[in-house]
Amino acid sequence: MKLPKVLILAFFGMMLFSFTACNKDAKPGNVTIYLDHNVAGKALVFDEMNYTSKAGHPFQVSRLRYYISNVKLHQADGTTFEMEGVHYRNAKEEDTRTLILKDIPAGDYNKITFTYGLDENTNVDGGLENTQTNIGMEWPIPGDHGYHYMKFEGKYDSNGSGTIKNFNLHTGATKGNQNYINMSLDLPTVKIDDNNWDIHLDMDLNQWLENPNTWDFDEFGPMIMMNQTAQEVLKANGATVFKIGNVEKK
Numbered sequence: 414m415k416l417p418k419v420l421i422l423a424f425f426g427m428m429l430f431s432f433t434a435c436n437k438d439a440k441p442g443n444v445t446i447y448l449d450h451n452v453a454g455k456a457l458v459f460d461e462m463n464y465t466s467k468a469g470h471p472f473q474v475s476r477l478r479y480y481i482s483n484v485k486l487h488q489a490d491g492t493t494f495e496m497e498g499v500h501y502r503n504a505k506e507e508d509t510r511t512l513i514l515k516d517i518p519a520g521d522y523n524k525i526t527f528t529y530g531l532d533e534n535t536n537v538d539g540g541l542e543n544t545q546t547n548i549g550m551e552w553p554i555p556g557d558h559g560y561h562y563m564k565f566e567g568k569y570d571s572n573g574s575g576t577i578k579n580f581n582l583h584t585g586a587t588k589g590n591q592n593y594i595n596m597s598l599d600l601p602t603v604k605i606d607d608n609n610w611d612i613h614l615d616m617d618l619n620q621w622l623e624n625p626n627t628w629d630f631d632e633f634g635p636m637i638m639m640n641q642t643a644q645e646v647l648k649a650n651g652a653t654v655f656k657i658g659n660v661e662k663k
Contacts, residue, residue, distance in 0.1 A: 611660070
């Protein structure tokens with residue numbers, strides 16, 4: 414039986430469309446990561462006594478600066494994409510809020526990992542570019558090397574007594590101990606294919622002060638750079654400071 418010419422043409426048209434669709438190359442895309450901050454869900458406002466720690470001290474934040482590094486996006490099959498370099502965040506400077514991952518290979522990404530601070534390969538004298546920003550983050554303790562991971566500073570009212578004191582949560586490697594934190598956070602599926610995505614990475618400053626250890630400003634005092642016990646408390650608490658916020662395709 415002879416098929417009508419129109420059916421033959423339709424059949425070959427469908428085959429050609431199917432072949433083209435199946436062989437369309439998936440294309441890379443970009444991800445913008447926004448580094449945002451809150452205190453137990455409240456907006457971070459500087460220099461106002463808006464917050465109370467678990468230890469009972471009203472406090473305010475005057476400075477927040479830190480590094481993250483080794484940023485990677487992961488697919489379920491183990492494929493990874495790594496951002497080169499180190500990102501410096503100053504919560505008072507909008508131009509440090511974002512880091513952009515460009516030309517990410519197509520695929521479904523479901524996890525982000527990164528290092529809070531700097532690992533031992535980077536955290537050495539001269540390990541970062543010699544800028545005013547990095548010079549200002551240098552770790553000044555004799556015998557140690559490298560840079561601060563974070564400067565989280567402010568004032569607190571000691572147990573609400575009206576006695577105002579300073580606190581300086583400066584984290585870094587001290588006495589030969591590495592105190593950086595490797596973070597791993599699950600993502601809703603970020604499907605990269607010729608598109609752009611926004612990922613909001615939120616730091617809750619209150620977590621530094623309460624989970625799992627209650628941080629008492631009075632107990633540890635204003636200077637902790639040479640206090641490895643204090644550094645270890647903050648390292649344990651730091652495991653929960655970052656959460657994934659809004660994730661959306663642009």
